[in-house]
Structures are given as C-alpha cells and as structure tokens.
Amino acid sequence: MTAERIALVLGPSDPFDYEILPAYLADATHALYVAEGILWLRQVRQDVVNPELYIGDNGAEGINVSEEIDGEGFEWIPLLIERWRNTSALDLLINEILPGTCPELGLSV
Structure with missing residues (x-):
C-alpha cells in the first residue's frame, strides 16, 4: 500500500469555520500532515x-512528530510512511524515536 494523498478537513463543529490541508494517509484511520x-x-x-x-x-x-519543518513535506512524507510501515515497533523506538533523528529525511526532534 502506498501513501495516499488526501484532503484533510480540520476545524470546530461549526461547518463554516474549518481548514482544508493536504495530507497523506498512514493507514485507514491516521494521516500525516505539516501545519505551521x-x-x-x-x-x-x-x-x-x-x-x-x-x-x-x-x-x-494529534501527535506532534517533529518541528521546524520546511515546506509541506510532499516529497518525503510518503517515504517516511513507507519506512515506518516496514519497521518493527522496537526498531522504531530504539533507532529513531530515542535518538530523536531520522537523518535520511533531514528530520530531528
């Protein structure tokens, strides 16, 4: 399964006060996106x-994964999703979360 680009609607329950952002589906119920x-x-x-x-x-x-992101991430968010899909939880924790970096994608915590 490749990362699918979607339109993500964020906002309060007032139907006239919302924001639509580009995002990528990580799975059927989670999306990654860059905002501010x-x-x-x-x-x-x-x-x-x-x-x-x-x-x-x-x-x-949601969960703040990383800060100080330049751009909207369209070139690397799909790569990040594919990488995380192919990584065990233990490997992700030890190799990426605890060190706080993902140097191949230029990310740091």
Whole structure:
C-alpha cells in the first residue's frame, strides 16, 4: 500500500469555520500532515457524504512528530510512511524515536 494523498478537513463543529490541508494517509484511520512548520500525526475518518475528504478528530490535536519543518513535506512524507510501515515497533523506538533523528529525511526532534 502506498501513501495516499488526501484532503484533510480540520476545524470546530461549526461547518463554516474549518481548514482544508493536504495530507497523506498512514493507514485507514491516521494521516500525516505539516501545519505551521510542525509534522502532525492525527486520527481521521473518511467523510460519508464526500468520500474524497477526511475529517480530523476535533476532540484531539494529534501527535506532534517533529518541528521546524520546511515546506509541506510532499516529497518525503510518503517515504517516511513507507519506512515506518516496514519497521518493527522496537526498531522504531530504539533507532529513531530515542535518538530523536531520522537523518535520511533531514528530520530531528
């Protein structure tokens, strides 16, 4: 499965106060996106009326994966998703989270 680019809708429950951001699906219920220089992982659900849209869970902010990101990440977010999909949880923790870096992608915590 390759990382699918999606339109992510974020905002309060007021239907006229929202933001649409480009994002990538990490799996069926999670997306990675960059907003204001921060890489976020957020739980999402596909909209039943407009299936081309994914709705961010308004009850949670998501997980801040990395800060000081330049650009929107379209060139490397799919690579990051594929890398994490092919890594065991223990390897991810020991090799990437604890050291706080992912040098191949130019990321640091």
